[in-house]
Each structure stands twice: as structure tokens, then as C-alpha cells.
Amino acid sequence: MMITLTLAASLFAQAAAPIVVTEEKGVQEVAYEELAVGEDRRAIEIIEANESLDADDPARLINLGIAHARIGDEAAARELFRSAANSDQRMELETATGEWEDSRMLAKIALRKLDNGEFSRQFAASR
Template sequence: MSVTMTAALLVAQAMTVSPAFETAQLEQKDAAYEQVAAGDARAAIAQLQAELRSEPEDPALLINLGTAYRQTGDLERAAGAYRAAIDSRTRYKLELADGRWVDSRHAARQALSQLEAGGTIALR
């Protein structure tokens, strides 16, 4: 499913690599994807804030939180969430809407850049 929205940096899946085994694993993350994609930003924010209590540095959660804040017009909090994802010690690959996989820090930087430029981005 592809969704194009203003500043919609939506993370649906993440690929993690275990340093001990160097084996890639595909991990399905909810990350409030459906709520953000549907434009239900307030529900997404509530869900993401709850999930961040147990995974405070998860970049997928932080990126989608930033997108949800952007949907509500809270650009300061959106930028803060994107910056937290950039600074996170946790890092993995995220799937974009066009099927490409990118590093979570790259995705967060791209989202922040789009926020600052007032542009759009489509991710899956």
C-alpha cells in the first residue's frame, strides 16, 4: 500500500541486523502506521507516546510521531521527534513507499529536511 501525503514519513517495516550473528531479520512494526496514513494524528500520537515509554529511542516510532505532530500543525514537536530519531543510538533499515530500504537516520534527516522546506515525502 502506497500513501502520498504532505510530510508523510510513514514507517511500516524495519530490518534489523544482529551484530553477533550478522543476520538480517524483517520485523513488522505497527508504529501507528494506519492511524498516521489515515490522518488520525491524535490517535497516532497517543499510541506512539505509549510505545515510546518502553522503546524511547526507536527511530520508527519517533519518525512517525514527528509525522503525526506535523499533521496537527505542531512543527516544533515534529522537528524534535525527527531530531530524536537522528540522535537515537538505535539504528536500522526502514522501508519507503517506493519499496526502497534506507537507514533510519537517513529517513529521519530526510523528514526533517522536508519539514524545514515545507515539502512532501511519500514513504510506506
């Protein structure tokens, strides 16, 4: 069963922007606003404090991974992205370009971006 969320992603061919899950009516707090403005440590605090999110929720894992990647904790980011890629929970997420993508595929994209060193504060999230 596919769960639907909204995902903001700038997956441009030339620019490597982060994948960030947004908040939307009915969606749990996943610190989109904080990530969008580069408040990565605050994003980690918010997501980890949200007891209503399952530990293996792909939106949670992806956003935590992004925040950890941006603060330089690549080992934690890699583990979070791998967990999202292998999660039993599968979600269909909407990108900023209006395309719908599987959460596992987006986690794999995040892993590739991490491997390529593409997570950086210079790239801002978009909606």
C-alpha cells in the same frame, strides 16, 4: 547492527509525502494505519501508549514527528526527527518504492520536509 523494519514513504521528487513506518509481522505498533488516513492525534495516542517501544526507537520517533508536524506542532516534530537522526539505534527501513534506507537518513529527510513546510494532511501515506 542494522535492524530491519518496513517503512512506507512516498519520496517522489514532485510530491512531498510523509514518511510513515508501517506495521508488519513482528514490528511493534507504530500507528501506520492512523497516519495513513490522517488520524494524527489518534496516532500520537497509540504510539505513546505502546510501552513495548523504546523511547528512542527511530520508527517511533519518526511517526510521532510526522503526527506532530501534521497537527502543527513543528517544535515537537523537529525534536523527534532530530532524535531519530541522532539515535544510537540505527535501522534499515524499506520505503514504499521498495528501496532500503537508513533510519538516520530518513529522519534527515523528514527534517528537510518540515523545514520546507511539506507535511500536510493533503499528502496521504502509501505502502
